[in-house]
Amino acid sequence: MRVRRAETRVAIAGRELTLTNLDKVFWPDRGYTKADVLAYYVEMFPFLSPHLKDRPLVVTRYPNGIQGKSFYQKNLPAHAPAWIKSCPVPTEKEKRVINFVLCQDLPTLVWLVNQGALELHPWLSRYDKLDYPDFAVFDLDPDPPSGLAEAREVALVLGRLLGGLGLKVFPKTSGATGLHLYVPLARAETYEEVREFCGAVARVVARKLPALATVERRVAARRGKVYIDWLQNIRGQTICAPYSLRPLPGAPVSTPLTWDEVPTLTAGFDIESIRPRVAREGDLFRSALAGGAALQQAIQALKSRD
Structure with a gap:
């Protein structure tokens, strides 16, 4: 049009x-x-x-x-x-x-x-089951001078940890300097249960990467680290959709990625570059909608690591 x-x-x-x-x-x-x-x-x-x-x-x-x-x-x-x-x-x-x-x-x-x-x-949940999200999400938000390079490092560690717990993880750009990780769920746990799990995972990664990552909510206390925001997992809280434009210079787009792209990603995609990408790759997030895992096994596996 x-x-x-x-x-x-x-x-x-x-x-x-x-x-x-x-x-x-x-x-x-x-x-x-x-x-x-x-x-x-x-x-x-x-x-x-x-x-x-x-x-x-x-x-x-x-x-x-x-x-x-x-x-x-x-x-x-x-x-x-x-x-x-x-x-x-x-x-x-x-x-x-x-x-x-x-x-x-x-x-x-x-x-x-x-x-x-x-x-x-x-929303992370659908109207027929509002209290049970389809996804757990992690919003990796770099505090300057940290940027996309640091967010990539945190994403790789976080992705490996979640994968080791038996979960699939789908990355996308935030459309700014950060990354979003989505974990498809079976709609078996409430937001509160999902949030508790995500908080535990985020703290494990922050302890593993103390110079790079933080779960500190106060912006002034993040000291140039990548904030692992697990509090997005609240009923009614939202995160920008795949392919949503972001109101920033250059008209960037929140764009699904493959894990092979994450280690070398140096820039995101915009309103122009996303078009040939989806024509070539299709929707890399489509399989994330096919359903996911119940978290109980992953929760037990995480506890066994402590």
């Missing part, structure tokens, strides 16, 4: 949508407009869709581009089309119900992007 007019009406999968402000520049450093962002997400939808389907979705909206004001959106707006599906989730603290968007089809995604949604953050 390459629309260049300021506004146009389109038919997508049987839905009529009005696309507005298509010439608005979203990435000033590259000149990418809203039309370019829409074209990207339409092209990537076959790869992105399986990672959004059935999951409550949080989006980050940048109505005036990445240099403008932004905000997270959880609730489906009242003005949204009636055909967009949502998932009502009661909140304990706020004593209200949040109607999260379910991005079940391309028209829903196009409508969201037309609202200025650049980043896509799905």
